[in-house]
Amino acid sequence: MSLSSSPHVAIVGAGPAGSSAATFLARQGARVTLLERHRFPRDKICGDGCTPRTLWMLERLGIGELPGTEAAPVDSVYSVSPGGVVLEAEIPPRLFGGKACIIPRQLLDERLVQHAVRAGAELREGVRVDGLERDGHGIRLQCRGGESLRADVVLGCDGSPSVVRRALGAPDFPEREGAFAVRAYYEDVHLSHPRSLAFFWEEELLPAYGWIFPLPGGRANVGLGIRADQLAVSRLKLPELMERFCASPHVAAELAGARRVGKVKGHHIPFGSFAHHTLFDRALLLGDAAGFVNPLTGEGIEFALESGAFAAESVAEAVASGDFSTRGLGGYARRWESRFRAAFQLNRRVMNIFERPRLLDRVIRAAGRNTRVRDELIDIISGDATRLSWRFLVAAVIGR
Numbered sequence: 193m194s195l196s197s198s199p200h201v202a203i204v205g206a207g208p209a210g211s212s213a214a215t216f217l218a219r220q221g222a223r224v225t226l227l228e229r230h231r232f233p234r235d236k237i238c239g240d241g242c243t244p245r246t247l248w249m250l251e252r253l254g255i256g257e258l259p260g261t262e263a264a265p266v267d268s269v270y271s272v273s274p275g276g277v278v279l280e281a282e283i284p285p286r287l288f289g290g291k292a293c294i295i296p297r298q299l300l301d302e303r304l305v306q307h308a309v310r311a312g313a314e315l316r317e318g319v320r321v322d323g324l325e326r327d328g329h330g331i332r333l334q335c336r337g338g339e340s341l342r343a344d345v346v347l348g349c350d351g352s353p354s355v356v357r358r359a360l361g362a363p364d365f366p367e368r369e370g371a372f373a374v375r376a377y378y379e380d381v382h383l384s385h386p387r388s389l390a391f392f393w394e395e396e397l398l399p400a401y402g403w404i405f406p407l408p409g410g411r412a413n414v415g416l417g418i419r420a421d422q423l424a425v426s427r428l429k430l431p432e433l434m435e436r437f438c439a440s441p442h443v444a445a446e447l448a449g450a451r452r453v454g455k456v457k458g459h460h461i462p463f464g465s466f467a468h469h470t471l472f473d474r475a476l477l478l479g480d481a482a483g484f485v486n487p488l489t490g491e492g493i494e495f496a497l498e499s500g501a502f503a504a505e506s507v508a509e510a511v512a513s514g515d516f517s518t519r520g521l522g523g524y525a526r527r528w529e530s531r532f533r534a535a536f537q538l539n540r541r542v543m544n545i546f547e548r549p550r551l552l553d554r555v556i557r558a559a560g561r562n563t564r565v566r567d568e569l570i571d572i573i574s575g576d577a578t579r580l581s582w583r584f585l586v587a588a589v590i591g592r
């Protein structure tokens with residue numbers, strides 16, 4: 193659908209959600225302004241893991257495969273359970289070809305935003321939005337420094353915590369519906385599984401879990417996450433947990449001889465199980481601002497990118513009907529709910545299994561022995577499962 197006579201769409205935040213929405217909207221002919229408080233290239237605290245669905249979304253956006261100097265290809269999952277049960281499993285080809293990769297966000301986000309600009313979006317860097325007010329038939333964004341910008345539709349893509357979310361009156365994420373995660377970069381890394389996404393559930397650190405993701409040039413992204421309410425109860429500090437994670441036997445063996453470069457940095461991750469408030473008159477929330485994150489793994493890039501596509505399709509419908517109210521933009525909620533909701537809710541429940549060391553040992557042991565349990569586990573981790581089979585539940589109880 194053409195949006196050539198279209199209203200002005202202002203997008204706050206040029207991360208994956210904002211750049212994806214900007215690209216799809218600009219391609220449809222919309223007038224798009226992308227406001228970003230930082231200047232590119234800018235860092236984003238992340239595990240840098242791009243799931244098969246993320247790669248599929250990059251393809252849909254028209255971003256080709258990145259060279260091996262920029263992205264480390266992976267095609268399997270390597271995990272170590274609390275009791276030391278090891279699972280090595282290929283990502284099944286039915287999941288978007290079974291390929292994933294790790295791309296430093298500094299690089300990925302710059303590629304995405306350049307792509308949006310090439311598609312026709314106007315990027316304004318160094319502009320920080322502080323609030324918004326409704327103004328007759330539009331929305332006026334207030335920027336730091338006194339500037340204001342009028343738009344017909346606003347997309348809140350400003351991550352977590354989100355200024356736009358708060359200004360629209362949506363509640364903050366409750367502590368139990370979010371996590372805190374930290375990551376650090378290492379170099380001179382010699383991993384035992386250099387083509388795997390490696391996950392470690394160390395017993396003494398549960399319910400926190402950690403990862404080592406390979407990067408090109410002998411580097412790796414190493415990190416750890418824990419639910420916000422559990423972190424508060426434990427009274428531990430994340431950098432302290434990270435030190436213990438890196439010193440734990442399996443992780444220390446992987447990092448032997450490696451050096452940390454830069455600081456350990458952390459950020460909040462909102463869970464998709466609390467994604468309710470996403471649709472407003474003349475405004476939508478996308479990506480982390482909406483809470484579109486797999487609660488089990490903390491992965492959110494794919495949902496941010498896909499919510500950009502959903503927002504663009506829904507704005508096009510609103511333009512066609514001339515209705516920018518929640519009714520005219522309602523296709524957005526219908527789209528993301530039918531695609532994300534069941535997976536988010538399932539994965540929030542599966543967390544209960546993953547927090548119990550003996551249950552997790554049994555699931556990982558069963559996945560090593562039974563292909564169907566293994567495939568289901570990979571579907572769950574990738575956010576593609578919407579229900580649990582009896583086979584999986586039995587595996588969690590008896591380990592077969």
Ligand SMILES: Cc1cc2nc3c(=O)[nH]c(=O)nc-3n(C[C@H](O)[C@H](O)[C@H](O)COP(=O)(O)OP(=O)(O)OC[C@H]3O[C@@H](n4cnc5c(N)ncnc54)[C@H](O)[C@@H]3O)c2cc1C
Binds near residue numbers: 241
């Ligand atoms: C430690 C950690 C590890 C993670 N690992 C992974 C992983 O391996 N794989 C994965 O898929 N996901 C991972 N995630 C989650 C992932 O980082 C997010 O889900 C993803 O970045 C969401 O994209 P977004 O575009 O919604 O928000 P963001 O990427 O946060 O982008 C928001 C943008 O808005 C800008 N902005 C913010 N406020 C304003 C403002 N007021 N005005 C203007 N601009 C503003 C910011 O500068 C930023 O550029 C991880 C998260 C953390 C914290």
